[in-house]
Amino acid sequence: MAKTKHRLVKWEPTAIKEELLSKYPPKVARKRAKQILINEAQENETPEIQANVRTIPGIITMRGCTYAGCKGVILGPTRDIVNITHGPIGCGFYSWLTRRNQTDATAEGAENYMPYCFSTDMQDQDIIFGGEKKLEKAIQEAYDTFHPKAIAIFATCPVGLIGDDIHAVAKKMKEKFGDCNVFAFSCEGYKGVSQSAGHHIANNQIFKHVVGENDADKPGEYKINLLGEYNIGGDGFEIDRILKKCGISNIATFSGNSTYDQFASAHVADLNCVMCHRSINYVADMLETKFGIPWIKVNFIGAEATAKSLRKIAQYFGDKKLIEKVEAVIAEEMPLVDAVRDDVRTRTEGKTAMLFVGGSRAHHYQELFAEIGMKTLSAGYEFAHRDDYEGREVIPDLKVDADSRNIEEIEVNADPERYSPRKPAEEIAKLEAAGYKFKHYDGMIPEMDKGTIVIDDLNQYEAEKLVELLHPDIFCAGIKEKFSIQKLGVPMKQLHSYDSGGPYAGFSGAINFYKEIDRLVNSRVWSYMKAPWQENPELSATYVWE
Amino acid sequence: MTLLRHTPKEITERSALTINPAKTCQPIGAMYAALGIHGCLPHSHGSQGCCAYHRSALTRHYKEPVSAATSSFTEGASVFGGQANLLQAIENIFTVYEPEIIAVHTTCLSETIGDDLNQIRDKAQKEGKIPAGKHVIGASTPSYVGSHVTGFSNMVKSAVAQLAESTGHKNGKVNILPGWVEPSDMEEIKRLATLVGVDSILLPDTSGVLNGPLSGEYKMFPEGGTTVEEIKATGDAIGTLALGEWCSADAARLLDSQFKVPCKVLDMPFGLKATDRFIDALRTVAGVSVPNEINTERGQLVDLISDMHQYFYHKKVALVGDPDQLIAMTEFLVSIDMLPVHIVTGTPGKAFERRIREITKELPCEVNVKAKGDMFLLHQWIKNEPVDLLLGNTYCKYIARDEDIPFVRFGFPILDRVGHQYFPSVGYKGGLRLLEKILGVLLDRKDRDDPEETFELVL
Numbered sequence A: 001m002a003k004t005k006h007r008l009v010k011w012e013p014t015a016i017k018e019e020l021l022s023k024y025p026p027k028v029a030r031k032r033a034k035q036i037l038i039n040e041a042q043e044n045e046t047p048e049i050q051a052n053v054r055t056i057p058g059i060i061t062m063r064g065c066t067y068a069g070c071k072g073v074i075l076g077p078t079r080d081i082v083n084i085t086h087g088p089i090g091c092g093f094y095s096w097l098t099r100r101n102q103t104d105a106t107a108e109g110a111e112n113y114m115p116y117c118f119s120t121d122m123q124d125q126d127i128i129f130g131g132e133k134k135l136e137k138a139i140q141e142a143y144d145t146f147h148p149k150a151i152a153i154f155a156t157c158p159v160g161l162i163g164d165d166i167h168a169v170a171k172k173m174k175e176k177f178g179d180c181n182v183f184a185f186s187c188e189g190y191k192g193v194s195q196s197a198g199h200h201i202a203n204n205q206i207f208k209h210v211v212g213e214n215d216a217d218k219p220g221e222y223k224i225n226l227l228g229e230y231n232i233g234g235d236g237f238e239i240d241r242i243l244k245k246c247g248i249s250n251i252a253t254f255s256g257n258s259t260y261d262q263f264a265s266a267h268v269a270d271l272n273c274v275m276c277h278r279s280i281n282y283v284a285d286m287l288e289t290k291f292g293i294p295w296i297k298v299n300f301i302g303a304e305a306t307a308k309s310l311r312k313i314a315q316y317f318g319d320k321k322l323i324e325k326v327e328a329v330i331a332e333e334m335p336l337v338d339a340v341r342d343d344v345r346t347r348t349e350g351k352t353a354m355l356f357v358g359g360s361r362a363h364h365y366q367e368l369f370a371e372i373g374m375k376t377l378s379a380g381y382e383f384a385h386r387d388d389y390e391g392r393e394v395i396p397d398l399k400v401d402a403d404s405r406n407i408e409e410i411e412v413n414a415d416p417e418r419y420s421p422r423k424p425a426e427e428i429a430k431l432e433a434a435g436y437k438f439k440h441y442d443g444m445i446p447e448m449d450k451g452t453i454v455i456d457d458l459n460q461y462e463a464e465k466l467v468e469l470l471h472p473d474i475f476c477a478g479i480k481e482k483f484s485i486q487k488l489g490v491p492m493k494q495l496h497s498y499d500s501g502g503p504y505a506g507f508s509g510a511i512n513f514y515k516e517i518d519r520l521v522n523s524r525v526w527s528y529m530k531a532p533w534q535e536n537p538e539l540s541a542t543y544v545w546e
Numbered sequence B: 001m002t003l004l005r006h007t008p009k010e011i012t013e014r015s016a017l018t019i020n021p022a023k024t025c026q027p028i029g030a031m032y033a034a035l036g037i038h039g040c041l042p043h044s045h046g047s048q049g050c051c052a053y054h055r056s057a058l059t060r061h062y063k064e065p066v067s068a069a070t071s072s073f074t075e076g077a078s079v080f081g082g083q084a085n086l087l088q089a090i091e092n093i094f095t096v097y098e099p100e101i102i103a104v105h106t107t108c109l110s111e112t113i114g115d116d117l118n119q120i121r122d123k124a125q126k127e128g129k130i131p132a133g134k135h136v137i138g139a140s141t142p143s144y145v146g147s148h149v150t151g152f153s154n155m156v157k158s159a160v161a162q163l164a165e166s167t168g169h170k171n172g173k174v175n176i177l178p179g180w181v182e183p184s185d186m187e188e189i190k191r192l193a194t195l196v197g198v199d200s201i202l203l204p205d206t207s208g209v210l211n212g213p214l215s216g217e218y219k220m221f222p223e224g225g226t227t228v229e230e231i232k233a234t235g236d237a238i239g240t241l242a243l244g245e246w247c248s249a250d251a252a253r254l255l256d257s258q259f260k261v262p263c264k265v266l267d268m269p270f271g272l273k274a275t276d277r278f279i280d281a282l283r284t285v286a287g288v289s290v291p292n293e294i295n296t297e298r299g300q301l302v303d304l305i306s307d308m309h310q311y312f313y314h315k316k317v318a319l320v321g322d323p324d325q326l327i328a329m330t331e332f333l334v335s336i337d338m339l340p341v342h343i344v345t346g347t348p349g350k351a352f353e354r355r356i357r358e359i360t361k362e363l364p365c366e367v368n369v370k371a372k373g374d375m376f377l378l379h380q381w382i383k384n385e386p387v388d389l390l391l392g393n394t395y396c397k398y399i400a401r402d403e404d405i406p407f408v409r410f411g412f413p414i415l416d417r418v419g420h421q422y423f424p425s426v427g428y429k430g431g432l433r434l435l436e437k438i439l440g441v442l443l444d445r446k447d448r449d450d451p452e453e454t455f456e457l458v459l
């Protein structure tokens, strides 16, 4: 088997932090110091980290922008909405099929616009004279060519600057068509400090313009929505498979493998299950306030986590039949998972990982690594807020700064006709008394070991330093980070888009992941960094054949 | 089921909606060009999303680290201007990453606000934010003008405009501006120049930067790239060979008008005839006869064309890509008796359509050509008049699959295959490779489709 180079972890976490900061100009160092935290989170005291603050100009960040969060992450995976980017060509081009959102549009007559990229391709005259006319025309052309049920408009940086009123155009066209919902997103790239603002803008508009549009009852006994699952590499397919097997009906996934009608019907579900807390927790809150649907945090990354989440859903419905079915499914799925895990673990036990990914993935995937005996040395989010690190308890303390203030907050009230509490208050209270937690998220920090290093908005320089100092056996981040880390001789797994792998959710996903990590950390290639003559450069004056 | 199932055969005029673009925006081209300068950190002046997108797209294509910084605009900077952000960025970049040079390009945002890069650079200089001996250059690359190709051209032009010097003494070198081609192509262009005996300065030069080795070490600034010294020396060169009107001519003409370095604009050396003209130009510049080695390479390409001619002859081709590449490619296809019938570039420019019309005027069939077209239109053309081969970037694979057309990846971006970083497509050797790839898919197709009775071992 391949020999991986193992450097002893001798560094003290505080020394590492100092080392990371040492190269910065003083102002930058002061700011970064607050975003780098040595975890002491045990029991009740969760240390404070600075998050969701501006990126430092010139410091090579992993982050993207608001438009990317809105069009790319949230609306990207919906197949039957025509998504038109209003702006110069680039933004639309880069968000075209690059996130590996899979969708199943194989049903007869199903619409699928995901392989298409629609843009108004603004030219300089549009910037000078305004782009509303062109946008209006583009919407008309899209309607005439495709007759979709919905058209969504996304604003890019220049659109906000020149002041195009995209919402007015959308409204006008919606009224004109009558049979096509048209709505717009003010998701200019410069808003907010990261993609997170874009998630927010996307979710708010979907909630305002689509959720609740279809009141028809949906078949199924135990109806849930899955929030914050984007079907990267087919994760959503696997979760759907398991739910179906258990007899649970998934009304809507926000937004992996989703359709317009799923969003429109989301309010008929009886429970909301939140996967990625960061990207969507507020939608769960709004659905509860407006329609009375409670929410719980779930996690389908990791076999144990999947089992736990299924049990949690079953416990909520409290139906003996469902509880038994869930147990039966877990019992049926687990043996194969166990067998692969035990085998892989013999080769991965004791190895180390670092994870720096968008929102929840930097948290959830630690569970999968733990299942194969791997330790997470350091982790952090690209664009999380403090509650994703420290738990929802801190939400009331979060200061609303200038950058968050320009992200629209929508006022939600109970729907006069359609609000109905899904369970009597006594029943909820009983569940809670038994330790059941609604609307709850502990955040990442409490689940990480003491002495691990948590870093918000990691940048390229720090990534490279961390890898040099701690030499983890695997590093997880995104495509921009992939090859600089690998040049250092450390395998790098993309956790935004999974490279070409997946699914990694659920039971078969866990199996895929164990095997993938085994392949990566034990690949022979990492032992070839130096040629034989580089390992032993001394020359001895002998002929080869002597 | 088809993937692009909503694309109708019937073509209707669209004037506002672009569908499946055949181009992207200027800054990514500027970033790619800047990476071909040694010790250079490209910097995107705008909000951080553009930079993230451009880095991701280049990374996916080259499968190599692509470092670039950003001014990280937020709402405030967008309203009040990005000067403070850029000044801060320049200081941080020189402190943390220690590049030799920062190449700043604008985005649609900073352009719309009207930030003046030269003025900000001068301010940084005055405030001592640019260490002695280090450089900052800037290019204006609004994304609502031109395309990624224009952005590339603008950065190359800015590099010579802001760095080239004239000492009054010619240095005997020839500037070669290769245009937006692969690192492997740049290497091949250098090899050919050296073989002919031309002492050249290649600008930009991404070989060694975007096709580096895996060695357990990461260098943000690898060995490759045109050095600042070399760029300075372009002003003293005896001449410039600019490959590609769109990518390289502006910089070449600037060297001509500003420093009296005469220039010749050639096509990119893809295929037989364009390579012939390139070699001929090199020979003339150097005043030497072409070495036999090159004659042999040429002869090998001609040999292959004649050996396999029956498999190309009058096969119809649809192609999409960047203007300079497409012009040479179309000429190559015509020169081997293929029929390029649908040709689309996203980059605007009437001259493109004119050149293509000229190259294809003797073909025995109608030719559709559009500059500022998109792949949706290309697909519709194909539906109306099917082809035997499709040439273009990875996005074409949806069309290829739906319409069941043999497909060769060519251009930018290639997201799902490798080789473009390592094997050149320019020169005669590149021609051999292109032809081999085209033959590969055509013959695979024949082997797949031939009925049992005519299936044959020897082709």
Ligand code: SF4
Pocket: A087, A088, A089, A090, A091, A092, A156, A157, A158, A189, B025, B026, B027, B049, B050, B051, B053, B107, B108, B109, B143
């Ligand atoms: S905002 Fe402009 S520069 Fe940025 S990606 Fe979009 S088109 Fe390109």
Ligand code: SF4
Pocket: A073, A228, A230, A276, A278, A279, A357, A358, A359, A360, A361, A362, A496
């Ligand atoms: S895990 Fe990250 S990248 Fe993924 S949806 Fe959540 S916030 Fe976005």
